Amino acid sequence: MLLAYRCALASERVTATAIEANEFPQLSQELGVWAVPRVVVDGEPRWDGAVPEPEFLRRILAPAA
Amino acid sequence: MPVLRPEEEEKVRGWFAELERPVELLVGLGPEETPLAGSGDVDFGAEMVRVCEGLAELGDRVSCRVEQQPDGFPRFPAVAIRPDGRDVGVRYDGLPWGYELGSLVGAVVEAGRSEPSLRPESIAALGELERELALDVFVTPT
Numbered sequence: 001m002l003l004a005y006r007c008a009l010a011s012e013r014v015t016a017t018a019i020e021a022n023e024f025p026q027l028s029q030e031l032g033v034w035a036v037p038r039v040v041v042d043g044e045p046r047w048d049g050a051v052p053e054p055e056f057l058r059r060i061l062a063p064a065a
Numbered sequence: 066m067p068v069l070r071p072e073e074e075e076k077v078r079g080w081f082a083e084l085e086r087p088v089e090l091l092v093g094l095g096p097e098e099t100p101l102a103g104s105g106d107v108d109f110g111a112e113m114v115r116v117c118e119g120l121a122e123l124g125d126r127v128s129c130r131v132e133q134q135p136d137g138f139p140r141f142p143a144v145a146i147r148p149d150g151r152d153v154g155v156r157y158d159g160l161p162w163g164y165e166l167g168s169l170v171g172a173v174v175e176a177g178r179s180e181p182s183l184r185p186e187s188i189a190a191l192g193e194l195e196r197e198l199a200l201d202v203f204v205t206p207t
Contacts, residue, residue: 001168002175004200005146008154010181011191016200018168020159023109024098024140033203040201057187060200 001037003056068119068166077170081124084177088127089150090117095134095141109160113142116161120173127173144169148176165204 001018008016021028021036031040035048041060051059069077094110114131121129134141143158146169155176161169181188 001165001202001204002171004202005155005168005172005175006181006183007187007191007198007200009148009175009178010183010188011194011198012153013194013196014191014198014200015154015156016202017156017158018161018165019140019201019203020157020161020165021203021205023159026098027140028203031203036203036205038203040203042199043201053184053187057190060198061190061194 003053004039007057007060068116069123074123077120078123080170080174081127081177084124084126084174085179086126086149086177088173088176089147090121090127090129090173091135091145091147092117092129092131093133093135093138093141093143093145094131095138097141107160110142112162113144113160116166116169117144120170124173126177146172146176168204 004016004018008014019027021033031038031045033045037050038048039046039059046059067074092113094113097109117129121127135145137152138145138156140158142160143156145152146155146157147153153176155172157169157172175182183191
């Protein structure tokens with residue numbers, strides 16, 4: 001989560017929100033959240049789990065598949 | 066009941082004492098979604114206020130403000146972490162308890178830095194962004 005926050009603090013174009021899955025079950029279900037952390041980029045679920053900073057940047061900046 | 070154990074509180078006081086700029090916690094309260102069964106009778110909004118006010122007591126540069134349905138909050142309760150009281154798009158939706166309280170503390174520490182803590186190459190890559198990018202990370206307290 002901190003990597004996402006660091007990205008938002010480093011760029012005015014980036015926003016980062018942690019969403020507590022149990023408290024928002026409807027949204028979690030819509031986005032198929034079964035494992036955490038689940039990273040969603042521009043509303044599209046992208047991956048589950050923590051990754052190192054270079055890989056995190058590569059993934060969030062890559063176009064959606 | 067205190068937000069943190071005494072030994073954790075001491076650590077957080079130390080981190081908050083190092084903040085290079087003020088950080089405001091803007092708590093947004095409003096209509097809440099029904100959480101999953103098993104969440105008990107927790108008043109999530111009241112608990113969010115208690116947690117954030119508790120954190121604000123641990124550092125002179127950390128403050129807490131509570132608003133009903135502030136602009137830009139799609140879900141409640143939630144807290145925006147605002148360096149110098151500015152909205153920079155950093156938010157936690159839901160009550161950060163257990164392990165996830167560390168994410169909120171970490172967000173305050175990061176927001177309190179005057180320079181980003183990412184690697185230079187990461188900052189450079191973000192600097193080339195020509196569009197808005199919304200990162201949502203689903204978490205669960207453990």
